[in-house]
Amino acid sequence: MSTLRxxxxxxxxxxxxxxxxxPFLWMISSTLKPPFDVGxxxxxxxxxxxxxxxxxxxxxxxxxxxxxxxxxxxxxxxAVLVLGSMTAYAMARLRFRGQPALxxxxxxxxxxxxxxxxxxxxxxxxxxxxxxTYAALIVPYLFNATAIxxxxxxxxxxxHSLIDAARMDGMGEMRILFSIFWPLAxxxxxxxxxxxxxxxxxxxxxxxxxxxxxQLMTLPQLLTVFALGGGAGSLxxxxxxxxxxxxxxxxxxxxxxxxFIESMAxxxxxx
Amino acid sequence: MPSVSxxxxxxxxxxTTVVDDFTLDVADGELLxxxxxxxxxxxxxxxxxxxxxxxxxxxxxIDGRDVTALPPRDRDVAMVFQDYGLxxxxxxxxxxxxxxxxxxxxxxxxxxxxxxAVGILGLESLLDRKPKxxxxxxxxxVAMGRAMVREPKVFLFDEPLSNLxxxxxxxxxxxxxxxxxxxxTTTIYVTHDQVEAMTLGDRIVVLADGRIQQLGRPxxxxxxxxxxxxxGFIGTPRMNFLEGRIHHEDGAPAFVAEGLRFDxxxxxxxxxxxxxxxxxxxxxxIPSPSDQRPSTVTGRVVLVERLGGITHVHFDAGPHxxxxxxxxxTAVTVGDDITLGIRTERxxxxxxxxxxxx
Numbered sequence: 001m002s003t004l005r006x007x008x009x010x011x012x013x014x015x016x017x018x019x020x021x022x023p024f025l026w027m028i029s030s031t032l033k034p035p036f037d038v039g040x041x042x043x044x045x046x047x048x049x050x051x052x053x054x055x056x057x058x059x060x061x062x063x064x065x066x067x068x069x070x071x072x073x074x075x076x077x078x079a080v081l082v083l084g085s086m087t088a089y090a091m092a093r094l095r096f097r098g099q100p101a102l103x104x105x106x107x108x109x110x111x112x113x114x115x116x117x118x119x120x121x122x123x124x125x126x127x128x129x130x131x132x133t134y135a136a137l138i139v140p141y142l143f144n145a146t147a148i149x150x151x152x153x154x155x156x157x158x159x160h161s162l163i164d165a166a167r168m169d170g171m172g173e174m175r176i177l178f179s180i181f182w183p184l185a186x187x188x189x190x191x192x193x194x195x196x197x198x199x200x201x202x203x204x205x206x207x208x209x210x211x212x213x214x215q216l217m218t219l220p221q222l223l224t225v226f227a228l229g230g231g232a233g234s235l236x237x238x239x240x241x242x243x244x245x246x247x248x249x250x251x252x253x254x255x256x257x258x259x260f261i262e263s264m265a266x267x268x269x270x271x
Numbered sequence: 272m273p274s275v276s277x278x279x280x281x282x283x284x285x286x287t288t289v290v291d292d293f294t295l296d297v298a299d300g301e302l303l304x305x306x307x308x309x310x311x312x313x314x315x316x317x318x319x320x321x322x323x324x325x326x327x328x329x330x331x332x333i334d335g336r337d338v339t340a341l342p343p344r345d346r347d348v349a350m351v352f353q354d355y356g357l358x359x360x361x362x363x364x365x366x367x368x369x370x371x372x373x374x375x376x377x378x379x380x381x382x383x384x385x386x387x388a389v390g391i392l393g394l395e396s397l398l399d400r401k402p403k404x405x406x407x408x409x410x411x412x413v414a415m416g417r418a419m420v421r422e423p424k425v426f427l428f429d430e431p432l433s434n435l436x437x438x439x440x441x442x443x444x445x446x447x448x449x450x451x452x453x454x455x456t457t458t459i460y461v462t463h464d465q466v467e468a469m470t471l472g473d474r475i476v477v478l479a480d481g482r483i484q485q486l487g488r489p490x491x492x493x494x495x496x497x498x499x500x501x502x503g504f505i506g507t508p509r510m511n512f513l514e515g516r517i518h519h520e521d522g523a524p525a526f527v528a529e530g531l532r533f534d535x536x537x538x539x540x541x542x543x544x545x546x547x548x549x550x551x552x553x554x555x556x557i558p559s560p561s562d563q564r565p566s567t568v569t570g571r572v573v574l575v576e577r578l579g580g581i582t583h584v585h586f587d588a589g590p591h592x593x594x595x596x597x598x599x600x601t602a603v604t605v606g607d608d609i610t611l612g613i614r615t616e617r618x619x620x621x622x623x624x625x626x627x628x629x
Contacts (some may be wrong), residue, residue, distance in 0.1 A: 164323050165356030165417075169370035170344030183360040 031240040038236045047212060052240040055233070060226045062244055069219040070248075072137045073200040079142040080196045081189060087143070088151035089177045093163060109145040122209050136210040137218065141200060147192045154188040155181060190259030197247055219245050272335050274299040274457035275320065275425055280329030282315050282481075289315045291481040293329070297425075300455045304472035304595030306462055308504070312481035313461045317427050320459065321350050333424055344374075350427040351419035354434060355410045357402040363399040363413050367420050381420075388416040391450070408439045415450070426451070426458040433469065438627075444470060465505050469493070477501045492616075499625035503551045508583060510619070511555075511593045513548045517620070530589020533566040535615055549619035552583070555595035555611040568593065572607045584609070 015151065015225060022043075030038050033045040033050050056062060090096070091103055121140055130136040166176045182189065207221040223241045225231070232238040273296035290312040298305045305313040318324035320331055320510055322343035331339045340345045348369075357366050364385065371381045389395050392412040398489065402410055411431060416464060418426055426447040434439045445447060448471050451458050464466055468475050469489045477484040477500075485497040489505075492566070496502035502510050515528030524540040526548050570588035577599065584595045584603055595611055603609055621627055 048430060159354055160355070161352040161354050161356035162358065164321075164350070165352060165358070166321060168321065168343045168350050170346075170373040215432075 027239050031243050035234050035236055052236040055237045056240045059231055065217050065219045065222040073197050075138050076141045076200045077197045080144045080147050085145040085151050086150045087093050088155055091156035092152045106145050106148055125210050131210055132213045154185050187259050190256050194256050275334040281327050283327045289481050299457055300459045301473045302451050304460045304468040304475045306468035307478035311478040313478050317429055317461045319428055321348055322346050347423050348425045348427055349421045349423040350413045351418050351431045353393040353430040355414040359402050362399050367417050370421055384420040388419040392416050407435050411443055413442035426456050428460040430462055497627050499621040502619055508552045510551050511548045513591055517546055544622050547621040552594050554614040554617045558612045566613040566615050567610050569610040570605050572605050
């Protein structure tokens with residue numbers, strides 16, 4: 001590639017990157033500005049203050065919401081990985097009656113938009129008396145069709161002789177799954193974990209429906225209620241609460257980005 | 272007592288019968304080869320013995336004990352797979368020891384067995400490597416080591432050499448043979464390669480369509496194939512087949528086919544109708560003053576393959592394409608007419624059903 005073309009390419013890519021990152025940087029900087037300066041487009045604050053964060057923390061139970069979110073998202077992610085991989089293993093590698101039907105149903109579930117099941121699911125939760133409980137936040141998400149299909153697809157690529165060898169070595173199905181398939185499936189498990197965790201962490205609509213008690217609210221829910229309900233009082237405080245929401249996801253991404261990029265590149269270079 | 276017995280074992284998948292009424296005894300310490308094309312049921316038989324596949328009907332015994340319904344780990348067998356089946360995320364040492372650890376074998380005993388196996392297989396320096404850091408031949412040795420450390424009653428090999436290149440395959444074949452003779456463990460070896468079958472097996476079972484076609488010592492099967500399938504399957508280069516009839520003219524039997532006729536001066540040939548005559552390429556000879564054959568076949572050479580040691584000459588005798596394996600100094604070229612003597616004492620005749628007639 002000629003130097004000129006390379007310069008052009010990098011300029012275009014830098015511009016694109018800036019377009020994406022500018023609003024984020026602006027948000028970070030705005031949370032650190034005093035109220036009067038928040039409206040400006042500058043990235044470097046003249047004076048740095050943590051007042052916005054203090055105000056936010058005092059006005060609503062963000063600490064508790066952070067814990068709630070962590071509990072809900074972690075439980076769901078763990079369940080999706082464990083239960084999902086068990087289902088995927090059975091679908092990919094075991095022969096049993098009704099297996100084709102199970103495969104078909106899983107795909108169909110994938111095709112139904114979440115909004116469609118929202119109301120029936122809500123009715124069910126009310127009937128079960130689960131309104132204002134963690135169960136309402138967690139149980140509907142324990143199984144995830146996308147995750148199952150992703151893991152099933154990966155498991156199908158693992159040579160059958162490994163299962164045979166493991167059975168000859170005396171392993172049961174659970175052991176084969178967790179001590180042979182899991183180590184080999186790390187990339188896909190990481191992807192499923194990231195997507196599930198982010199999806200659960202960012203979920204607003206469902207918690208708004210089933211939880212009204214402030215002590216049980218998840219972070220995005222509390223944030224929505226707080227910011228839209230006028231509790232924040234100023235843009236700086238609203239943005240500060242948004243930061244609390246974003247930071248854990250960014251941290252998770254930093255730790256798992258190797259797998260993230262790997263799966264996006266879609267390379268078949270597993271050892 | 273036989274080491275392994277199959278008693279009327281059948282396997283069906285839905286309406287498809289993969290193995291049909293398979294009965295066989297394998298002697299203690301024997302190396303038995305199951306050989307056949309794809310779909311012959313050879314791997315299924317092995318997997319049923321391993322416990323990886325259920326048995327539709329019949330009984331399998333190991334040392335007299337009925338193992339038909341036992342899971343693999345309780346059968347005291349060990350298996351080597353075509354693509355090795357090594358755990359990619361574990362080192363060689365972990366691959367070798369996993370089965371023993373799961374069986375709660377004491378640490379010292381595991382170390383002793385691993386040291387013994389890697390010593391025999393020459394894997395000492397590779398114990399801390401992962402499978403992907405090994406060559407094909409090394410992986411194959413690790414797979415064999417994993418079977419050895421279990422000290423099983425029976426070794427099972429499922430096409431273990433198919434993934435190796437030709438040179439390595441020949442070397443590993445020799446290694447497996449000498450290893451088996453050294454350990455004297457009953458071994459059942461599945462392959463589609465008749466060279467492996469001929470060279471390794473104390474006895475061979477030739478399979479087709481889930482049925483035993485012939486069982487016997489390699490050389491016996493080579494010399495007296497029970498039917499046309501076995502005749503065509505065992506032996507390289509492949510046997511020539513001619514469709515024709517046996518006539519008795521003045522009391523002497525002769526083989527007659529379209530554009531072809533020669534005497535078959537043998538007393539054991541009765542007059543039958545349509546037959547398939549089989550003649551191996553090495554049983555067609557260039558006549559020499561010391562070796563004059565009364566029965567000959569004449570044809571025009573269409574292809575000459577010089578392999579170095581021998582020369583394969585393909586020729587057309589009338590409408591029939593035949594091949595002869597001749598000495599390397601044979602001076603023939605494409606287009607020549609040649610007349611070859613036939614070793615009539617080694618001819619094979621098969622009746623209309625493909626069964627051997629002699």
